Amino acid sequence: MSPLIIDTDPGVDDAFALALACAAPGVDLIGVTTVFGNVGLATTTRNALRVLALCGRDDVPVAAGAERPLVHPHQHRARHVHGTDGLSGRSGTLPERATGVAGVDAVSLLVSLLESAPSPVTVVAIGPLTNIALLLAAHPAVHGKIARLVVMGGALAGGNVTAAAEFNIWSDPEAARRVLVEESVPVTLVPMDLTTRCAVDGPWLDSLAAAGPRGAALVSLTAAYREHYARSLGRDGMVIHDAVAVAEAVKPGLLHTTAMPVDVDCGFGPGRGGVIADRRPARQPDDRREVDVALSADLDQVRAFLLSHLAD
Template identity: 60%
Template sequence: MGTKLIIDTDPGVDDAFAIALAAMSADVDLLGVTTVFGNVPLAMTTANARRLLQLCDRPDVPVAAGAARRLVYGGERNGNVHGADGLSGRAGSLPEATRPLESQDAVSLLVSLLEASDEPVTIAPIGPLTNIAALLAAHPGVRDKIARIVLMGGGVARGNITAAAEFNIWADPEAARRVIAEDEVPCVMVPLDLTHRCAVDGAWLAKLAASGPLGQTLESFTPDYLAYYRRVLGYDGIVMHDAVAVAEAISPGILQTETYAVNVDTTDGPARGMTLVDRRIALDDPEAAPGRRIEVATDTDLDGLREFVLSRLTGSR
């Protein structure tokens, strides 16, 4: 078996693509899935994750529910891009999960899976970073069991939920700052700037839908998402943000990265949740460019990435 992987998620249409990508990849040992509030409230994200795994015929994968709100204070709003149930109103079309929800919470499941692993595990957080921040704060001893954190979030030059901030980071900036800027675990940030360039068009979605029941179901989740991204992209297509990050988690190096000092704005002003990516030339001077260095995904073979995701979702690889 290849990459040992845990996904932390808030499904979400693009989360559904990402979960299926991991679940259907023969070279991935998907140890578990943990859920967090985000695109929709926690009860919905948890139900969606469990039923998506059932759709992929993966009842072997445990699911545990995590944080229902951000670390510091409430008042967050859920995204509306994904429809009221997170899957364009189609969550009810998924099969009921046969495996019960784990009785332990998300952080407890993360700890047990990490401690039981005989080799370091990649964690792919593709929602708000609340569970991961709690894990690192309460269980620092598991750091050595984490190969790296590959997260979807942030932006170098843009936001989406606000002018400055990407949704996953904005949903819990304090948690994001802990994971991105203040911890020691190797981290790869996959930002909006790249995920938007990896958008897939109607022809790609048609191939997915024609591939069989799984592809047809995944494509059926996209109407609300398509309506939104038609305005953003100017054509019929979607941005599969989270699947881009999970592709890197599965296949290290499929995304090109550069090392930057990154911080997260946790103030109450208009830049709250912004990822500040320090691209100054003096990066090697810690006084001129202070802060922890992480990898930021900046480029990829766009057609190759799209084919990588499609081939695994359709079972052609």
């Protein structure tokens, strides 16, 4: 079993991502940490607990992390996309978990899980990167226990919060730059350029809802999110960004990646939070760190993979 940790800010697509991590064969979900993002920290933490309860995973330790960015205030949440409670107003319909949060903060739990893991751990970061930046900065001794960091974030060709920036990176650009540019842990970046192309449609969601109680419960959380994406996409459907990143984590190679240097705009102009990728094929060699950026995939294969495991 491959050990996996998820750092998350649920969020509708985070709920699908957590459910996928619980259902995927060959994966041992050993911990979940929460961060501010789509809604405030108390709400993201409650949502994570309840989604895990839906999946029958009262055993997975959950710890709450950063409630604000490293440096500058967070300007707004994504309630207009995910609903006021992060789950289209439906979080209260999910079961309460028998076990609550761990008695430690997120970074402490991450350190403990990494140090005690018998083999290197894949860490999937599907919210703002504040917890991960704090972990890597304060605990360099655990770097070698991270097999790979899979990050859902960034936009190479236009964002969803601003013309330049995707929500997760924009929420804490300084943390994102620390993780993507300044550290040496292997990173696979899954940007919204690809996750948006993996959007699922109404029939896909209907198939998931018809598959069983868990699938029906997940689809029941999507009303506000689905309405937002119906306007954005111009059709019935939605983008489950974070589940695509988890799919790559549990099935390496599902997404096709290209190694390239990236940077994060931490200025205060219109580009703040934007990910700048150096995609020049003939660039001169230099000492910049490269990350693996997921640029393409067999989209039907990705959707089929998600449905087959979420419907189990």
